[in-house]
């Protein structure tokens with residue numbers, strides 16, 4: 001199936017579980033054509049951008065993508081100045097905002113908030129991260145970066161390291177990798193292991209994986225190392241955060257022991273889990289991921305709004 005025969009017009013982008021492998025590949029194929037594309041195909045269209053949690057990359061790359069394609073963006077800079085602060089429900093907020101825009105982007109601290117928003121409006125809704133659940137456009141840009149770096153999405157050995165319990169970027173990407181044929185290594189402190197539902201999904205699809213605490217025990221076998229920040233804001237007990245906050249730190253000396261073939265990824269922001277001496281390491285791809293975010297989001301906006309390149 002090609003991009004031409006797949007229509008994603010008007011679809012919501014809430015969970016990677018809602019999309020087939022062909023649909024995922026269609027987003028990536030289309031993105032390649034958007035690398036340097038800057039024509040006003042979205043002229044007159046408005047993105048309603050609602051962030052109830054902090055963001056730099058997702059917020060600004062969606063705004064940049066919309067504006068580079070001729071569209072415009074509205075939203076509040078801080079959810080504390082929206083009527084949510086007066087007790088308005090999310091559903092009512094969405095039913096108001098749908099009158100002002102053509103597509104809605106939502107980041108929210110509660111799992112399921114993006115699904116609720118999509119059920120509250122006929123406009124397409126894009127999940128920009130809902131609690132610990134999903135972050136679909138991060139996953140698309142991660143896949144795009146993996147394709148660029150490794151030339152394929154199958155037959156890879158991919159290690160996830162850090163906070164696998166609370167990281168939505170990990171949850172989204174692992175769900176999606178279940179569509180492909182790879183071996184996964186899940187490296188975390190015992191208290192931050194990936195929730196069982198994600199392992200059940202991997203089991204159901206026959207994905208080979210193992211869980212471990214020691215990255216260096218498996219490192220030599222790995223093509224990609226996907227690191228994550230320990231998500232301080234999700235811990236109910238600050239004492240528990242203190243116990244694991246420095247669980248893993250990768251630096252150049254450590255990575256050089258493994259070899260120079262590994263691709264190092266991170267959704268960012270980082271705290272201390274990747275040393276800055278890795279920023280110019282040939283395998284480091286995390287700033288490439290940031291750049292690819294604009295490309296992917298241009299393609300997503302074009303496809304969901306039904307405004308193709310001309």
Ligand code: CP
Nearest residue numbers: 055056057058267268
């Ligand atoms: N990767 C990511 O979602 O970054 P932001 O929180 O800055 O949007």
